[in-house]
Amino acid sequence: MTMNDLQQLALLMHQIAALRIKEEMSHIYLKSVTGTLTEPECDLIEVDRRVWPMQVQALVLSKRPFSSVATTEMNQAEQQTTCERLLQDRILELNEHMQQYQQQLNEKKKSFKGFTSMMDETLQHYVQEYGVQPLQVKYEMRKSIVTHDFESEILERKYLQENPNEYQLEIAKHLLELRRDVEKSKRALLELKQGVFFNKSSLSFQSIQASISTSMDTTMNNNKMPPSLLNTDEKRLRYQKLDLLAIHIPEAELTYYRFQHLFDVELARMWQNHRTLVKNQGMTTALTHLLEQRLTQMTNRWRDIFNYRIDYFLRYSYDELDYLNNNHGHEQTMKITTASSALILDTTHPFTHEQLQLLSRGPSYVPPCLMYVLFSNESIDDIVKKQFAPFNHQLMTLLEKHKINLAVRMEIQDTIFKEFKNCFSKSIPSSLSQRALYEKSLIQSIHSAFKKHHLILRRTADNMNTFYIGNRQDFEAKADQYLTRSEDYRVLININAENNDKPLDVALKDMIDSMNTLVEQLKTHKAIKDDLYKRFIADVTKTKLPYLYFLPNISKESGISLVPIITSHQSATWKIAKYLNQLLQPFVDKILHSTTFADETDFIRKFYHYANTERRLRPTTLFCSIKITNFYALDEHQHMIDVIGYCLQDNLVTNRLEPLSIQTIRNLLYLFLYNNIFRYKDNIYAFTKGGPNTMPLTTTLSNIYLFVWQKKLLKEIDQNIEFFGRHNDQLFFTWNKSNALQLETFLQDIREKHLNVRFQKLIGSSVQFMNAYLENRQGQLYSRVHYDPNIPRYTLPYVIGHSKSAYSDWLQSALIRAVCYCTSVEDFQQERTYLELTLLINGYSLLFVETHVKHFFNHFHAQTLRFSRSQSAYDNFRQQWFTFVEQRQELTQELQKFDQNDRLIQFNYIHDFGPRCRFNREFYQLWFHYFQQHPKLSQEKCKIILQAKHFHSLNSLLTIEPPSPPVQQ
Numbered sequence: 007m008t009m010n011d012l013q014q015l016a017l018l019m020h021q022i023a024a025l026r027i028k029e030e031m032s033h034i035y036l037k038s039v040t041g042t043l044t045e046p047e048c049d050l051i052e053v054d055r056r057v058w059p060m061q062v063q064a065l066v067l068s069k070r071p072f073s074s075v076a077t078t079e080m081n082q083a084e085q086q087t088t089c090e091r092l093l094q095d096r097i098l099e100l101n102e103h104m105q106q107y108q109q110q111l112n113e114k115k116k117s118f119k120g121f122t123s124m125m126d127e128t129l130q131h132y133v134q135e136y137g138v139q140p141l142q143v144k145y146e147m148r149k150s151i152v153t154h155d156f157e158s159e160i161l162e163r164k165y166l167q168e169n170p171n172e173y174q175l176e177i178a179k180h181l182l183e184l185r186r187d188v189e190k191s192k193r194a195l196l197e198l199k200q201g202v203f204f205n206k207s208s209l210s211f212q213s214i215q216a217s218i219s220t221s222m223d224t225t226m227n228n229n230k231m232p233p234s235l236l237n238t239d240e241k242r243l244r245y246q247k248l249d250l251l252a253i254h255i256p257e258a259e260l261t262y263y264r265f266q267h268l269f270d271v272e273l274a275r276m277w278q279n280h281r282t283l284v285k286n287q288g289m290t291t292a293l294t295h296l297l298e299q300r301l302t303q304m305t306n307r308w309r310d311i312f313n314y315r316i317d318y319f320l321r322y323s324y325d326e327l328d329y330l331n332n333n334h335g336h337e338q339t340m341k342i343t344t345a346s347s348a349l350i351l352d353t354t355h356p357f358t359h360e361q362l363q364l365l366s367r368g369p370s371y372v373p374p375c376l377m378y379v380l381f382s383n384e385s386i387d388d389i390v391k392k393q394f395a396p397f398n399h400q401l402m403t404l405l406e407k408h409k410i411n412l413a414v415r416m417e418i419q420d421t422i423f424k425e426f427k428n429c430f431s432k433s434i435p436s437s438l439s440q441r442a443l444y445e446k447s448l449i450q451s452i453h454s455a456f457k458k459h460h461l462i463l464r465r466t467a468d469n470m471n472t473f474y475i476g477n478r479q480d481f482e483a484k485a486d487q488y489l490t491r492s493e494d495y496r497v498l499i500n501i502n503a504e505n506n507d508k509p510l511d512v513a514l515k516d517m518i519d520s521m522n523t524l525v526e527q528l529k530t531h532k533a534i535k536d537d538l539y540k541r542f543i544a545d546v547t548k549t550k551l552p553y554l555y556f557l558p559n560i561s562k563e564s565g566i567s568l569v570p571i572i573t574s575h576q577s578a579t580w581k582i583a584k585y586l587n588q589l590l591q592p593f594v595d596k597i598l599h600s601t602t603f604a605d606e607t608d609f610i611r612k613f614y615h616y617a618n619t620e621r622r623l624r625p626t627t628l629f630c631s632i633k634i635t636n637f638y639a640l641d642e643h644q645h646m647i648d649v650i651g652y653c654l655q656d657n658l659v660t661n662r663l664e665p666l667s668i669q670t671i672r673n674l675l676y677l678f679l680y681n682n683i684f685r686y687k688d689n690i691y692a693f694t695k696g697g698p699n700t701m702p703l704t705t706t707l708s709n710i711y712l713f714v715w716q717k718k719l720l721k722e723i724d725q726n727i728e729f730f731g732r733h734n735d736q737l738f739f740t741w742n743k744s745n746a747l748q749l750e751t752f753l754q755d756i757r758e759k760h761l762n763v764r765f766q767k768l769i770g771s772s773v774q775f776m777n778a779y780l781e782n783r784q785g786q787l788y789s790r791v792h793y794d795p796n797i798p799r800y801t802l803p804y805v806i807g808h809s810k811s812a813y814s815d816w817l818q819s820a821l822i823r824a825v826c827y828c829t830s831v832e833d834f835q836q837e838r839t840y841l842e843l844t845l846l847i848n849g850y851s852l853l854f855v856e857t858h859v860k861h862f863f864n865h866f867h868a869q870t871l872r873f874s875r876s877q878s879a880y881d882n883f884r885q886q887w888f889t890f891v892e893q894r895q896e897l898t899q900e901l902q903k904f905d906q907n908d909r910l911i912q913f914n915y916i917h918d919f920g921p922r923c924r925f926n927r928e929f930y931q932l933w934f935h936y937f938q939q940h941p942k943l944s945q946e947k948c949k950i951i952l953q954a955k956h957f958h959s960l961n962s963l964l965t966i967e968p969p970s971p972p973v974q975q
Contacts, residue, residue, distance in 0.1 A: 011118055016129055018111040020137040022104055027138075027145045029100040034149050035062050036093040039086075043156045051292070053163040057156045058089065065092060140324040147314040154307040161303060165296045173287050177276050178297055184269040185301050189308035191262040197315060198255055199855075202248075202846040204320040205342050209254060211247050240347040241798065247342050248800050248847065252839050259835075263873030343847065348801070350466060350560055352476035356455050364448050365463075367849065368471035369961030370805045370812075373449070375434045375442040377918045377957045386431050394426050397915035404911060408942060418936055425928045430920040438919070449963055456964075463964055467557035467569035471802040471848070474558040476566070485556050488568050489686065494639040498683060499690035510690070514551065518544050518578050521681055524673070533670040542582050542674075550576040552684040552698065554691070561796045572684045572698040579678045580701075586674055587703040589664060592906055594706055597657050598713055601720075603733040604898070606776045607891045610789065610826045613780075614888060616729040616740075617787035625785040628741040628749060631775040633766045637735035638704055639696035640711050641762045643679040646696075647672050649711050678703065705734065715763055718756055737765075738775045746770065778827050790833040791824060800844045804961075808917060808954045813850065814858060817841065821862045825887045831880035838872075865890075901949060909948040917954035926952050 037043040039062060041055030058066075066089055115121055165178060201207045279287040289297070318324050345359060348366035357365070364371075381389050398419065405415045434442075456463060462478040465471075489495065501510055508516070522543050529539040556568040574580060595602075603609035617623040640646065654668045655661075661668055682693045697704040716732060723730055723739060730739040741749050746769050753767055768774065772781035779792035793799060805812035820841050828834035838859070845855050863869045866886045871879055904910040929952055937943040 011114070012129065015111065015114055015118075016133050016137075018107050018114070019130060019133045022107045022111065023133070023138040024141055025100050025104045025107070027141050029097055029104070031145060031148060032093055032097045032100065034152055035059055036090065036097070038062070038152055038156050039089055039093060043153060051164045051167050053160060053167055055160060056086065057159045059152050059155060061152075062089060062093065065096075139322070140318070143314065143318050143322070143324065147310070147318075150310040150314075151307070154303060154310070157303055158300065158307075161296055161300045165293065165300070168290065168292050168296070170293060171286055174289065174293055177272075177289075178293075178300070181269070181272060181276070181297065182300060182304060184265065184272055185304045186308070187265040188262070188269050189305055191258065191265050193308050193312040193315075195255070195258040195262050196312060196852065197320075198251065198258055199842065199846060200316055200852050201320055202251060202342065202843055203849070203852055205847065206320050206323070207247075207251060207340060207342055208319070209250060209340075211250070211340055211342075240344055244343040244347040245799055248843055251342070252836065252843055255839050255843070256835055259873050260875070263870075266873075348472070348798075350472060350474040350558070350798075352474065352558075352566060353461065353480070355461065355475055356459055357452070361448060361452050361455070364445060364960070365452065365473050365475075365964075367960060368802065368804070369465040369473060369959060369965070370471045370802065370809050371960040372809055372956040372958070373442060373445040373960065373963070375438050375919050376446065377916070378434050378439070379442040379446050386433065387427070390427050390431050393430060393916040393918065394423055395916075397426075397913050398423070400913050408940075414936075418932075421932060422929060425932070426915070426925060429925040429928075430917075432920055434919050449960075452964060464557050465804055465961055465965070467559040468561055468797055469804045470798060471804050472798055474560070474566075476558070481556070481558075481568075484566075484568050485686075488556070488570070489691070494693065494695045495691045496694050497689050498692040501688045501690065514690075515546050517681065517683075518546050518549060521578060521677055524677060528670060528673060533667065533673070535665065538585070538665070541585060544578050544581065548576065549578050551690075552577045552682075554684045554686040560798075561794060563796060570699070572700060574682075574698040574700045577682070577698075579681050582674055582678050583697075583701050583703040586671070586678065587701075587706050588906065589666065589671075590703075590706050590710070592902075593654075593657075593663060594709055594713075595902075597653075598709060598732075601713075601716070601731050603731045603738075603776070604895060605733070606778070606823050607826045608895055609731065609733065609738070609776050610778060611888050611891050612731065613729060613738075614787070614826075622727065622729070623740070623782060623785055623787055624742060625782070626742065627782055627785075628746055628769060628771065629773040629775075629780055629782065630739055630741055630749060630753075631768045631773045632737040632753075634712065634735040634737070634763060635766060636695075636762075636764045637708050637712075638699040639693075640708055642695055643676075643693075645762075646679065646707060646711060647675050649714050650675060650707060653710050653714055675707075709734065712763070715760060718760070722752060733776060736776055738773075741769075777823075788829050790828045790830065791837050800840070800847055802844060802848050806955075806959065807914075808922075808956055809959070811922075811954065813845070814854075817845065817855075817858045818862065821859070822887060822891065825884050826891060831875055831877050834880065834884075835875070904949045909942070910951070911943075911948055912951045912953070914953045914955050916957050918957055922954050926954075 034043065038057050038059050041057070043057075046055060066085075069092055115126065170178070198207070198209075276287075276289065280289050345362035345366040348368070349362065377389060377393070381392070401422070402415065402419065405418065410418075455461070460478045462476050462481045464474045464476075464481075466474050499506065499510065499513060506513075525534075525539060525542045528534045529536065534542070550573075552573045554570055554572050557571055559567045559569050574583075603612070634640075641649070651668055651672050654663060654671065658668070663671060666674075679693070679697060682697050684691055684698070696708070712732065716737065719737075719739070720730065722743070723741075724743075727742055728740045732738070743749075749769055753769075757763075757765070772779070774780070774792045777792055779790050781788040802813060803816060805816070821838065824834055824837040824841065828837055842855050842859065846852065859872070860869065863872050866883060868879075868883050871883055874880070901910065930950070933943075933950060934945060938945070940947070942948060
């Protein structure tokens with residue numbers, strides 16, 4: 007049996023299936039013609055239910071060339087009989103053809119030697135998937151259209167049966183036309199957005215692709231094409247396609263909004279005429295009911311057309327099969343992006359399309375149901391226990407801390423676990439199981455490829471959901487060069503040096519013992535009490551040695567640079583740092599409050615108040631934004647300690663901050679700053695300036711230091727005229743005192759007097775600050791969201807924990823930022839479209855996006871504003887969000903107070919599959935039941951936060967970091 011024989015069999019199978027579908031469609035036509043397509047409603051309006059579909063009318067005309075003359079001579083009954091007979095004959099003819107093809111198929115199967123039942127089944131499955139299913143989808147669509155046409159005709163006949171007057175006829179016709187336009191434009195808009203989710207679009211990208219191809223050809227002819235250039239062009243093509251969609255979508259929204267508005271106005275006018283008893287313009291109850299049915303039927307018709315187009319062109323891409331079969335005249339969609347365009351490729355790579363697709367999902371992506379696959383040899387109950395374990399440990403520790411009765415503790419534990427088990431002890435669907443196994447295999451193959459080809463994988467330093475792939479040797483050479491040139495670290499121990507006085511573990515143990523001795527001296531001198539002494543003492547067996555790794559910074563035009571990241575959890579200084587930060591943070595917040603921006607929306611709210619409410623912005627006002635480039639390494643340790651000490655003395659009434667004296671705080675800072683070490687390759691390093699950028703205390707100390715430094719600026723700034731504030735390493739102020747040149751001179755003088763604080767500045771009537779573009783337009787503030795051209799666009803941020811929940815929160819925050827930043831309604835609508843496209847192109851469903859966007863507008867009952875371009879309505883909407891931001895800031899401060907008073911309780915559990923929201927809801931109800939009267943654990947006395955987290959993200963599965971070993975083995 008040859009391949010040609012198999013093709014003949016497949017062709018016969020396909021022809022039989024195609025004829026069967028035609029036969030089924032002919033039966034649908036016959037039912038419509040005989041009036042039996044749908045069951046009649048039980049109402050009093052009797053009409054002729056026989057409807058000839060357009061296809062049947064065409065068939066009758068083709069069989070009777072002179073029917074236009076003959077029909078006048080034939081009565082209606084004869085026409086009906088002729089039509090029914092034609093359809094019945096067609097059904098018989100199709101049946102005969104099917105039987106002939108079936109007989110040929112059976113004979114061929116018998117004649118082929120070695121043709122087994124398994125081969126037959128495989129061939130039928132292939133024909134069904136690639137040949138029959140597209141026909142079936144089209145058949146379902148045609149059936150739906152015929153049914154809708156049938157119902158529409160019946161409803162129209164019923165409407166006419168009520169003897170409507172001219173107005174009643176015209177209003178029905180006009181409303182139906184408008185509803186058709188509304189539904190058609192709405193479905194066109196949804197199809198544009200749904201296409202982004204499926205990474206396909208019917209828009210023409212030929213002009214964009216041609217320009218990119220020309221650019222690539224020119225580069226190739228010049229023989230200058232580094233490994234990353236092809237990827238750069240792919241990215242440019244991705245951005246330009248999405249930018250084109252970002253133009254078309256708002257246009258489609260406006261079209262839909264215009265038709266919806268016209269329909270609403272016309273419908274309202276009809277009801278107004280009816281209620282005010284305008285002569286001959288009333289509507290009877292029967293006509294109203296029929297009109298509503300006709301309008302609903304119009305909606306259903308376009309909904310089914312939309313669903314068909316989504317399935318045929320986007321979900322299953324049957325249009326590609328049409329194109330391959332040389333049906334070039336058919337409509338075809340085009341891919342928007344390639345998998346590799348979502349990656350930063352800095353080297354050649356061996357990855358397949360499937361591997362690149364997985365990597366393009368980014369470091370935050372969580373392979374579904376991975377826990378079930380990794381522990382497939384265990385029962386569902388055992389897996390559920392593993393998911394519950396972290397939650398159970400946190401819960402029992404808390405209950406024991408608050409001395410809850412043992413019997414009550416066990417009851418609470420059992421009740422919560424029972425609910426947890428009830429929610430999550432479900433077998434995963436086979437489709438998810440297959441996907442989990444497939445992605446597990448892909449991850450293993452990617453691991454092997456990285457190892458074999460000496461590649462390195464890192465998430466990018468901009469905290470976006472993007473992977474960087476580079477050559478490991480080149481990457482490590484850059485890292486070595488960074489450490490050699492840096493003045494912030496020094497080599498403490500060379501592990502492989504032969505002249506080391508002590509083995510590494512002994513040297514590290516001695517360092518920790520020395521720290522513990524100093525802590526003990528503080529206790530002896532009664533500088534700290536016994537509880538703090540126990541809290542600060544480092545256990546050598548539980549202390550881990552921090553390590554250094556690097557993330558690639560892609561934001562510079564000059565190329566890839568590296569950003570150091572030092573792990574610090576459970577290090578020797580961890581406990582001291584945690585306590586000091588809890589002590590100093592409230593103090594810092596208090597003294598810095600007036601000159602601190604809590605976040606982006608807090609900044610723009612305050613600046614809006616300065617410029618628009620207080621009207622202090624002048625036509626000549628200059629803006630200045632400053633970026634501190636060495637925020638985590640501002641000064642040498644002793645000077646840093648001195649500055650902190652002086653700041654405490656200047657801002658405390660007494661010589662103490664809660665239980666500690668200023669001198670004790672200085673001593674603890676000494677222990678922290680001088681004992682931060684980390685390992686990289688074969689060296690142990692110590693800090694010469696600052697501390698680990700992963701420790702909150704380092705940020706707090708830098709903020710205190712810069713508070714002292716910025717006083718030099720504030721001396722020259724009249725705060726009754728100017729606006730001034732800082733957020734960590736970013737500072738912004740206005741300047742009315744002189745021109746830009748004199749401001750440059752002033753800042754240069756500050757720079758020369760304080761060389762340890764290194765910064766970059768922007769001065770002018772327009773600057774960028776905290777991702778905002780700010781412009782002084784003759785005393786009027788113009789602002790919008792700013793995107794760094796060197797940072798990948800249409801990219802989600804990097805998140806940890808539970809990605810879907812995190813991106814839900816991110817979208818809400820991003821929309822609030824957009825409305826606060828954008829002074830123009832056009833800019834806001836463009837930013838909203840950008841956010842929607844970003845989520846859709848990254849795999850979040852249209853339902854997810856629409857739900858969150860609707861929730862955003864409905865918060866202030868402003869759903870119509872989503873498609874409006876009214877600047878005045880937008881200004882009111884924006885003002886409401888500024889008020890909301892202020893209220894939210896107050897709630898955030900309350901939450902911080904709960905945390906500072908040890909009344910913020912956080913639980914988490916591992917979530918892979920199951921009703922997360924339902925369990926969270928049940929848990930809060932159980933907590934209220936047990937603790938509503940408790941003096942410390944009631945909802946009034948504490949804040950409970952329950953969060954789900956994923957088992958492993960793609961970043962943790964693929965990014966190989968060195969382990970963080972204990973100091974003492």
